[in-house]
Amino acid sequence: MKKKSTVFIGILGILLGLLWLFPFYMIVSNSFKTPKGIFASVLSLPNPFTSANYGASFKALHFMSSLTNSLIITICSVLLLILCSSMGAYALQRNHSKLSGALLMVFISAMLIPFQSVMIPLTANFGSVHFLNMYGLMFMYVGFDCSLSIFLYQGTLSSIPIAMDEAAELEGANRWQIYTKVILPMLSPMTVTVAILNIIAIWNDYLLPSLVLPQAQYTIPLQMFNFFGEYTKQWHLALAGITLSIIPVILFYLFAQKWIIKGVTDGAVK
Amino acid sequence: MVGFKNYTALLTDKTFINAFWFTLAFVIVTVILLNVIGLGLALLVTQKFKGSNLLRTIFFMPNMIGGLILGFIWQFIFTQGFTALGTALHWSWLNGWLTNAKTGFWGLVIVTVWQMSGYIMIIYIAYLQNIPQEVIEAAEIDGASAWQRFTKITFPMIAPAFTVCMFLTLSNGFKIYDQNLSLTNGGPYQSTQMLAMNIVNTAYNSGNFAAAEAKAMIFFIIVAAISLIQVFYNRKREVDL
Amino acid sequence: MVEINLDHIYKRYPDAKDYAVTDFDLHIKDGEFIVFVGPSGCGKSTTLRMIAGLEDITKGDFKMDGKVMNKVAPKDRDIAMVFQNYALYPHMTVFDNMAFGLNIRKNDKADTKKRVDKAAEILGLTDYLDRKPAALSGGQRQRVALGRAIVREANLFLLDEPLSNLDAKLRVQMRTEIAQLHQRLGRNFIYVTHDQVEAMTMADRIVIMNAGKIQQVGTPFELYNKPTNKFVAGFIGSPATNFFNVKVENGYADGDGVHVKIPEGQLKVLVDKGYDGKNLTLGVRPEDIHAEEVALQTFPNATVDATVEVSELLGSNTMLYSKVGDTDFIAEVNSRDYHEPGDKVKMAFEMTKAHYFDNDTEMTII
Amino acid sequence: MVEINLDHIYKRYPDAKDYAVTDFDLHIKDGEFIVFVGPSGCGKSTTLRMIAGLEDITKGDFKMDGKVMNKVAPKDRDIAMVFQNYALYPHMTVFDNMAFGLNIRKNDKADTKKRVDKAAEILGLTDYLDRKPAALSGGQRQRVALGRAIVREANLFLLDEPLSNLDAKLRVQMRTEIAQLHQRLGRNFIYVTHDQVEAMTMADRIVIMNAGKIQQVGTPFELYNKPTNKFVAGFIGSPATNFFNVKVENGYADGDGVHVKIPEGQLKVLVDKGYDGKNLTLGVRPEDIHAEEVALQTFPNATVDATVEVSELLGSNTMLYSKVGDTDFIAEVNSRDYHEPGDKVKMAFEMTKAHYFDNDTEMTII
Amino acid sequence: GSSSAQKDVKITILQGKVESNKQFKQIAKQYEKTHPHVKIEVTSIGGGTDYDPVLKTRISSGNAPTIFSLAGPADLKQFKNYAADLSDTKAAKNAEKGTTSAVSEGGKTYGLPFNVEGYGYVYNKTVFKKAGIDPKSLTTVAKLQAAVEKIDSEKDQLGIKGVFAMPGKETWTMSDHLLNLYLAPEYDNNAMKLYNSKTLNFSRNQEMKQMLDLQKKYSVQPVMQLDYSAQVNQDFSQGKVAMIQQGDWIYPTVESVDKKFAQNDVGMIPIPVKGEEGKLPVGTSLYWAVNKRKSTAEQKAAKDFLDWLYTSKAGKKDVVNKLHFVPAYKGYSNMKMPDALTQVVYDYSKQGKTTGWVFPAYTGTSWDPDVAQPNLQKYLSGKQAWDKTVTNMKTGWAKQQSSK
Numbered sequence A: 001m002k003k004k005s006t007v008f009i010g011i012l013g014i015l016l017g018l019l020w021l022f023p024f025y026m027i028v029s030n031s032f033k034t035p036k037g038i039f040a041s042v043l044s045l046p047n048p049f050t051s052a053n054y055g056a057s058f059k060a061l062h063f064m065s066s067l068t069n070s071l072i073i074t075i076c077s078v079l080l081l082i083l084c085s086s087m088g089a090y091a092l093q094r095n096h097s098k099l100s101g102a103l104l105m106v107f108i109s110a111m112l113i114p115f116q117s118v119m120i121p122l123t124a125n126f127g128s129v130h131f132l133n134m135y136g137l138m139f140m141y142v143g144f145d146c147s148l149s150i151f152l153y154q155g156t157l158s159s160i161p162i163a164m165d166e167a168a169e170l171e172g173a174n175r176w177q178i179y180t181k182v183i184l185p186m187l188s189p190m191t192v193t194v195a196i197l198n199i200i201a202i203w204n205d206y207l208l209p210s211l212v213l214p215q216a217q218y219t220i221p222l223q224m225f226n227f228f229g230e231y232t233k234q235w236h237l238a239l240a241g242i243t244l245s246i247i248p249v250i251l252f253y254l255f256a257q258k259w260i261i262k263g264v265t266d267g268a269v270k
Numbered sequence B: 001m002v003g004f005k006n007y008t009a010l011l012t013d014k015t016f017i018n019a020f021w022f023t024l025a026f027v028i029v030t031v032i033l034l035n036v037i038g039l040g041l042a043l044l045v046t047q048k049f050k051g052s053n054l055l056r057t058i059f060f061m062p063n064m065i066g067g068l069i070l071g072f073i074w075q076f077i078f079t080q081g082f083t084a085l086g087t088a089l090h091w092s093w094l095n096g097w098l099t100n101a102k103t104g105f106w107g108l109v110i111v112t113v114w115q116m117s118g119y120i121m122i123i124y125i126a127y128l129q130n131i132p133q134e135v136i137e138a139a140e141i142d143g144a145s146a147w148q149r150f151t152k153i154t155f156p157m158i159a160p161a162f163t164v165c166m167f168l169t170l171s172n173g174f175k176i177y178d179q180n181l182s183l184t185n186g187g188p189y190q191s192t193q194m195l196a197m198n199i200v201n202t203a204y205n206s207g208n209f210a211a212a213e214a215k216a217m218i219f220f221i222i223v224a225a226i227s228l229i230q231v232f233y234n235r236k237r238e239v240d241l
Numbered sequence C, D: 001m002v003e004i005n006l007d008h009i010y011k012r013y014p015d016a017k018d019y020a021v022t023d024f025d026l027h028i029k030d031g032e033f034i035v036f037v038g039p040s041g042c043g044k045s046t047t048l049r050m051i052a053g054l055e056d057i058t059k060g061d062f063k064m065d066g067k068v069m070n071k072v073a074p075k076d077r078d079i080a081m082v083f084q085n086y087a088l089y090p091h092m093t094v095f096d097n098m099a100f101g102l103n104i105r106k107n108d109k110a111d112t113k114k115r116v117d118k119a120a121e122i123l124g125l126t127d128y129l130d131r132k133p134a135a136l137s138g139g140q141r142q143r144v145a146l147g148r149a150i151v152r153e154a155n156l157f158l159l160d161e162p163l164s165n166l167d168a169k170l171r172v173q174m175r176t177e178i179a180q181l182h183q184r185l186g187r188n189f190i191y192v193t194h195d196q197v198e199a200m201t202m203a204d205r206i207v208i209m210n211a212g213k214i215q216q217v218g219t220p221f222e223l224y225n226k227p228t229n230k231f232v233a234g235f236i237g238s239p240a241t242n243f244f245n246v247k248v249e250n251g252y253a254d255g256d257g258v259h260v261k262i263p264e265g266q267l268k269v270l271v272d273k274g275y276d277g278k279n280l281t282l283g284v285r286p287e288d289i290h291a292e293e294v295a296l297q298t299f300p301n302a303t304v305d306a307t308v309e310v311s312e313l314l315g316s317n318t319m320l321y322s323k324v325g326d327t328d329f330i331a332e333v334n335s336r337d338y339h340e341p342g343d344k345v346k347m348a349f350e351m352t353k354a355h356y357f358d359n360d361t362e363m364t365i366i
Numbered sequence E: 001g002s003s004s005a006q007k008d009v010k011i012t013i014l015q016g017k018v019e020s021n022k023q024f025k026q027i028a029k030q031y032e033k034t035h036p037h038v039k040i041e042v043t044s045i046g047g048g049t050d051y052d053p054v055l056k057t058r059i060s061s062g063n064a065p066t067i068f069s070l071a072g073p074a075d076l077k078q079f080k081n082y083a084a085d086l087s088d089t090k091a092a093k094n095a096e097k098g099t100t101s102a103v104s105e106g107g108k109t110y111g112l113p114f115n116v117e118g119y120g121y122v123y124n125k126t127v128f129k130k131a132g133i134d135p136k137s138l139t140t141v142a143k144l145q146a147a148v149e150k151i152d153s154e155k156d157q158l159g160i161k162g163v164f165a166m167p168g169k170e171t172w173t174m175s176d177h178l179l180n181l182y183l184a185p186e187y188d189n190n191a192m193k194l195y196n197s198k199t200l201n202f203s204r205n206q207e208m209k210q211m212l213d214l215q216k217k218y219s220v221q222p223v224m225q226l227d228y229s230a231q232v233n234q235d236f237s238q239g240k241v242a243m244i245q246q247g248d249w250i251y252p253t254v255e256s257v258d259k260k261f262a263q264n265d266v267g268m269i270p271i272p273v274k275g276e277e278g279k280l281p282v283g284t285s286l287y288w289a290v291n292k293r294k295s296t297a298e299q300k301a302a303k304d305f306l307d308w309l310y311t312s313k314a315g316k317k318d319v320v321n322k323l324h325f326v327p328a329y330k331g332y333s334n335m336k337m338p339d340a341l342t343q344v345v346y347d348y349s350k351q352g353k354t355t356g357w358v359f360p361a362y363t364g365t366s367w368d369p370d371v372a373q374p375n376l377q378k379y380l381s382g383k384q385a386w387d388k389t390v391t392n393m394k395t396g397w398a399k400q401q402s403s404k
């Protein structure tokens, strides 16, 4: 009985997994094709096989330096973001006033504002204080992405019993200590989720950094778009580049999974 | 008064109205599909079986690639993959995808669902893992089947996740742009043009900023109203533990 | 090392229509060991939580050393608490759970370790220090919760049923440990328990509550021997006092199947208070009902003819669940006087230890 | 209405190095009321959870009516359970919590309501049916958990310390209700408790566990009077049996401050088993130690000179925490024989009720 | 010229031709070497993003570039406040006749053309040879039609999937390039004239329909599924079609797919239009503008750079060899173009056998994406009759122009 459903789940999982992987098969297999090979048949295996795209793409992307930039920007922004949004959510969730409800709604509504409509005044403001660089960018990310993160955190916080705060407070912990020592660790599965969602968003973002960053601080996607001219799209390089650039994210994700799992086993006790 | 004219003009702007209905249909379909599939995937990969972690990664991976590449890949799948499959299986409906509004619509839906359901999935996962195991156990003892446990215990207890995901899928559905651009670019003849693209085109391609602003305003009001009402309504049902 | 005043404290939970605690008025002396008892839901935890600062006080003042503390944050009250539902930190090991309060206070690491190890030893948790709470049994979790409190040297200890999930033997040990801790530190302890033995043996004074109100405050001896009302008499002692509806008539307490002589002194008071010829409630504790021959002889005027319905052998004593007329009562007799269910047994009431309660006010007359 | 076999069951938690339950072998007859007792952490809940199907069985078979059930899902076992930590559905009202199991089975709505209302009345929860668990006191929550089980007419009831957070009075009531339910339904009950009175009064048979292993299975009477080993003797009874290290010499049990005559029959057995001149452990229950004059006279060869260290007055009885030589022991004496701490008191052991334990195996000799 | 000031200047360039990003950077570096006081930073925008919003944000954030690119009159209208008059630059004076008309107003020139481009039918030499048809002979619609039919009938022998690959998804190939052929003659090949015209004549619409139908009928199917990359990378470059309607800009793409094919097999002929036989539509799609809000020194340095690029010996070499531009300026007569397609454009333009580009008059206005493209697409996918299509386009134009 248990067995049968496990087998069923396993098969379903494999099928869905293949379905989901197919486009990645296309990305990876085409990244090993010559430009001609790509368009000769997109669906087939690479023939002839070439790994030259990777070398070329690596060079064209200035991979090491743009990887460094991407890493710095992503990591710092996400750290800041997690700190701010989890604190914000904590403050909002534990405070049952009308004001906090309204504030949350404001945060949520902020998510609805299309980026395009604020980008001009935003860059104007940052430009006027000479903050159009990766540090400015980090702040912008915190600003833009904290709404969703707060929203996500807020929901999980409601399942962390208030008794946790109470116990810690009685033991003499101040708000900050309760937050860092008790709440934040208990939020870790959600933190990992928030981190993943924001990392991929920031890692792949093109528009905002393209407005903000000077050349020297270009990230991978910014370099990547050099492959996409109005007429000439260098798919062979782009696909190799894409493969290169998602490897760090996948590695992170796999690593983060461990954390999520761990967070669960730490999980709730009444 | 000049401003007002921009709004009344919208009522006769056929492309805008078409984009509106198209978007609305898209939103309805994707909100349902994304939440059902996202939650389904979340439930699937939170089962204890070998490879569930790998599957999680796989389902989430589409989010790691940006719009352009996505459009490229999927165009090939639709034009070549589908055609090849259609010929092999003699399923004529697999031919000619993206060449008309209907297949364009479903193409967009497929790509969106493929890409975003992993995103929705991990949000649901995060909340699913927060459900105290003991409550599920109690329900098992009470004789609840897997489905009953899901509807009566799991789902009510992840109500916040539902609120968040509804919101995200709603607002993203309305705001969707990249996929639209890269997959169909609104074509053919603007039949798959969605609101965001319509507004951007009005603003930047046609340079008609006043009209674009009016559209954006209407758009924002609609999205905000629907999304926030949804949030407000759903939050009322959530319980603090 | 503090004096605590609870001045006419009221508590109403948001959205609740009734008060959970009403007019709670108590003065706790320096270093006192106070035990709260009362039926489930009577407001014990609520009161504790107000003292801890975890619940707002709806009305009234809570004072420590004369200072009103209503608005002082819990962390500044220097309180150690065992929560009824433990409230362990699920992400921390047992060690970290216990060390948390000390670490927060930047206590010397080595000292912290020493104290936690000591507490763990007392609590039998030494082998579990590296575990997370999820991998502990119920009783082990409760011990961690207790350990978290006892490693601290707080000003005031609030213990909400800290031993309810422990086995008898461990419970006795823990009781001793807590008593020693109280002695060593000389701090105030407020202790909630449902275990009457605990209440009786540990308390300097017991506060007995019902439906949010204090019923009586006094030493265990006072509560046992001088209950202020029927509720207290019916609550203290296990099993509880038996009540009989009787009429005071001709120096006898007369009721359904009961016809026992009221001792002189008692009768005088009853008559003085105008209860002669009136109905009232007679209370006799199970342990004051005897079935031994010698007792029957000692109290010849105070015997009833009872029928045993259930008998429970509890080691040296036996509980006889009996019936006289339509009234159920329990007699706790020596196991030597064991009787089978169905037996008709003559039993003697030790009337000098009996109490009388007004039927309307339920207050104790004697 | 089922027979239950637990065939040499073992349980090891993932990542744990030791077995939580070892070689648990028990046959439960149709309609039996089994009580599990044992020190905190000994594996009671674990065993219950395996029976419920919530934990995988590492080794061994669990059978119901002869059918191996190891792989059967909990929902298909038709079990009602009270979890040690309640496990209430936080998003449902008290009513819905209790009705859940019935609703799941598509029980008639009206009948469900009737049953839940009835249970609520028994449990004193009628006023709280519309509340969510978060707004309940600890004891009220526990009663909801109990209510959830008793509304069902399951095949097997598993109750994990269902009364630990209730006051004495309520506990007695609930005990009766559970006993009645058992009688009415005639189903199997497995009941975990730390309350010896509960164990003694409710059980058909008691299973006493220690460190994951069954120590003894038997009726309350057997456990009390014929403990198979020192552990059982030291666990059953509250306070527990006192142990003295003695040597069998010249028909006397000789130890630090102890010099008591061994009754004839006992001595013969001890000598036969070769314990003459050997060290062993003498066990005497507190209630078998007397301080009354009459007892001292009855057992003149079995007296010790003890010093009272603490005395606890518990109504009709008094516990004298005493010391003889270096050995601590407790005597439960009639309150008439109350002694102040510090008093030197002569006490008599009722040796016919004494037990003897091998020092190495800790098994009962007599 | 190295008459630049002694003080250090930094100029920034923002441009929309991403494919030339690398080359522009190399050129800038080279220029810095010979002009030590000038620093040049090149930023290219493209791919998924629109150039205009980025330029706007850069301007509003105080991070405006010194040199930026403009795409025609509509762009100029938007950024006129920033565009300096360049008529006194050497480059402007050397610009080929007509190449600056779309960005000139009142005698002032606000933009310098990047280059000129030309389009027609880019064909596969091998296929034509095999089919025995001389592409140069296809000067009339009838001849073209006959050749197409012939090739089509021999599809299998020729190893092709279709005569054309018509990218139904890339509406601009119809609305800009093809339509231009039938509008330009009516507006004297002058974009400004069309830009200012209240009505759209489009009297030669039947000719356009004919060409459209021809392409569609003999194209790889389904046309509505084909986009630029399918047309160029997949079909043409792989030798799967005989010809496509595209321009010289596809050369790098073809080359990247199959270098040998690009070098040997690619040619371009004009699309036959009655009365314009043998003329190739040549025009400019991007212009350089200099930001007039910048300091005079910076503006001067910018103009110097552009002058250097298009008129100095070194600059000219780079324009042709590095950027693969067909020059829009005089003074390149002795230079050989780097590839077959640019050579064709250059040849036609040198010989003056060109027609103009009038479509810059409407790219960047709402008429193009909102009226022309959807209507043409609707026709192409059989959802709308040609008459209706034409009427819609005309009324759409009138409506736009009346509210301008």
Ligand SMILES: Nc1ncnc2c1ncn2[C@@H]1O[C@H](COP(=O)(O)OP(=O)(O)OP(=O)(O)O)[C@@H](O)[C@H]1O
Residues within 6 Å of the ligand: C134, C135, C136, C137, C138, C139, C140, C165, D013, D014, D016, D020, D038, D039, D040, D041, D042, D043, D044, D045, D046, D047, D084
């Ligand atoms: N999830 C777990 N992982 C590892 N060990 C566990 C886990 N749960 C319980 N244990 C251990 O197994 C042993 C038995 O636990 P169990 O909960 O069965 O005890 P118990 O007899 O119910 O005790 P209590 O009376 O304290 O509730 C304990 O030592 C406990 O620490």
Ligand SMILES: Nc1ncnc2c1ncn2[C@@H]1O[C@H](COP(=O)(O)OP(=O)(O)OP(=O)(O)O)[C@@H](O)[C@H]1O
Residues within 6 Å of the ligand: C013, C014, C016, C020, C038, C039, C040, C041, C042, C043, C044, C045, C046, C047, C084, D134, D135, D136, D137, D138, D139, D140, D165
């Ligand atoms: N959060 C709450 N909201 C509303 N009512 C509450 C809340 N918490 C407790 N109550 C109610 O207040 C009353 C007192 O609760 P309290 O927890 O103080 O009882 P208690 O004496 O500790 O009982 P127990 O012995 O069962 O733990 C109860 O009737 C309970 O239902």
Ligand SMILES: [Mg+2]
Residues within 6 Å of the ligand: C044, C045, C046, C084, C160, D137, D138, D139
């Ligand atoms: Mg309580």
Ligand SMILES: [Mg+2]
Residues within 6 Å of the ligand: C137, C138, C139, D044, D045, D046, D084, D160
């Ligand atoms: Mg347990």
